[in-house]
Amino acid sequence: MAEERNRLVHTFGALAELGQEVSNKQNFQDTMRTSLHLLLGSLGIMRGGVARYSQFGHELNMIAVRGLGESFPLSLSLCTEDERQFLINGLQPIEISQAKVLPFFQVYDQSLERAGLEMYVPLIIRDESVGAVFLGPKATNEPYTTDDREIICAMARHIGVAISQRNMMAELERHANENRKLYDSLRMTYNDTVRAFAAAIDRKDKYTEGHSVRVGKYSEIIAEELGWKELEIEGAAVAGYLHDVGKITVERKIINAPYRINAKESAELNKHPGVGYEILSPIEHPYAEVPLAAKYHHERIDGRGYPDGLYDREIPYIAKVVNVADSFDAMTTDRPYKRRRPGGEVIEDLQRNCGKQFAPEIVQALFRGMYNEMTGKNKERRFRKLLGREYMETESMIPMLRAALNGNSPTSPLTYIAVD
Ligand SMILES: [Fe+2]
Ligand SMILES: [Fe+2]
Numbered sequence: 001m002a003e004e005r006n007r008l009v010h011t012f013g014a015l016a017e018l019g020q021e022v023s024n025k026q027n028f029q030d031t032m033r034t035s036l037h038l039l040l041g042s043l044g045i046m047r048g049g050v051a052r053y054s055q056f057g058h059e060l061n062m063i064a065v066r067g068l069g070e071s072f073p074l075s076l077s078l079c080t081e082d083e084r085q086f087l088i089n090g091l092q093p094i095e096i097s098q099a100k101v102l103p104f105f106q107v108y109d110q111s112l113e114r115a116g117l118e119m120y121v122p123l124i125i126r127d128e129s130v131g132a133v134f135l136g137p138k139a140t141n142e143p144y145t146t147d148d149r150e151i152i153c154a155m156a157r158h159i160g161v162a163i164s165q166r167n168m169m170a171e172l173e174r175h176a177n178e179n180r181k182l183y184d185s186l187r188m189t190y191n192d193t194v195r196a197f198a199a200a201i202d203r204k205d206k207y208t209e210g211h212s213v214r215v216g217k218y219s220e221i222i223a224e225e226l227g228w229k230e231l232e233i234e235g236a237a238v239a240g241y242l243h244d245v246g247k248i249t250v251e252r253k254i255i256n257a258p259y260r261i262n263a264k265e266s267a268e269l270n271k272h273p274g275v276g277y278e279i280l281s282p283i284e285h286p287y288a289e290v291p292l293a294a295k296y297h298h299e300r301i302d303g304r305g306y307p308d309g310l311y312d313r314e315i316p317y318i319a320k321v322v323n324v325a326d327s328f329d330a331m332t333t334d335r336p337y338k339r340r341r342p343g344g345e346v347i348e349d350l351q352r353n354c355g356k357q358f359a360p361e362i363v364q365a366l367f368r369g370m371y372n373e374m375t376g377k378n379k380e381r382r383f384r385k386l387l388g389r390e391y392m393e394t395e396s397m398i399p400m401l402r403a404a405l406n407g408n409s410p411t412s413p414l415t416y417i418a419v420d
Pocket of ligand 1: 272297
């Protein structure tokens with residue numbers, strides 16, 4: 001009686017250990033080896049193996065073996081009849097000597113015998129074949145009892161569930177990878193289309209050629225300097241590329257007017273944010289804020305912008321980013337009625353208008369991008385490419401930027417980086 005109880009305690013211990021082992025997702029191979037070890041150990045079996053079923057090759061591939069000898073095949077193929085019988089049998093130990101009618105045991109007769117295997121347990125989990133367990137005789141050479149068979153079933157089920165879970169995980173990972181690839185290629189197509197579209201918008205405005213493309217790039221730089229994540233940075237670039245899309249409905253002669261436009265023409269031009277929003281909002285963008293950037297990129301922090309005269313926090317953040325990028329480009333490029341302004345003046349202007357037109361931390365982000373490039377901290381020549389080398393090589397700009405970066409009190413501590 002005491003012996004029986006001890007055996008029971010021992011078996012439960014092994015089962016618990018096996019449960020813990022199979023729920024450990026670290027290394028599948030190790031898990032399988034340990035599981036086999038526990039199963040053999042708990043019943044005093046000298047040799048055995050665990051195989052995983054591959055539905056593509058209709059074969060059993062050994063993933064853990066013990067004491068089966070070098071010559072035991074690592075892969076054993078099944079025919080339809082075997083698979084059918086194993087499914088009917090379910091997760092029940094089969095005596096190999098009693099199952100010789102099945103093709104599997106005929107084909108591998110010699111290998112099984114040479115390895116000294118006695119028992120075969122098909123791992124059938126939720127009516128699906130996931131593998132098999134092979135077992136040799138008990139070390140005592142006593143026949144397997146009904147209790148032994150039950151223990152074998154319980155432990156084999158644990159192993160089968162572990163394999164089944166592993167298969168599901170692999171399937172999920174494959175799907176996730178496929179989706180990621182599909183999403184990446186869609187995103188690339190979208191971004192390429194947007195860039196092409198920005199170039200098309202810019203063609204309409206011959207004096208400010210390249211404006212949308214540059215605003216896209218400045219918005220991207222600002223977003224990067226603000227520490228945004230990759231997708232948000234892409235979104236900022238797209239918002240910049242498309243901010244003036246509403247201009248495609250404004251008459252060419254107004255856009256291209258080589259003089260300061262009058263009030264009527266100005267009213268016409270000022271419709272472009274609203275029109276842009278109408279064009280962009282029915283489209284499902286990967287970055288939700290794109291239409292908002294088009295609508296509100298002419299709003300000002302002090303509420304004196306258009307079309308809605310929103311104040312600071314009412315203005316979507318992305319629109320504030322595009323607003324700074326847009327103004328920066330307007331100041332640094334030649335317009336039909338005025339030449340571009342020198343770097344120093346532009347810095348002063350942006351600083352003066354912090355809290356009036358611009359959000360201070362966004363201006364700081366732009367300054368930081370320039371400063372880091374001019375001092376060589378950032379090796380990318382993004383501003384130089386957009387503004388021309390000479391423009392960026394004004395010595396006086398560096399101290400101005402440094403002072404601006406240290407002087408302005410930023411509104412968000414997250415975006416503030418002190419510069420020496
Ligand atoms: Fe605009
Ligand atoms: Fe613009």
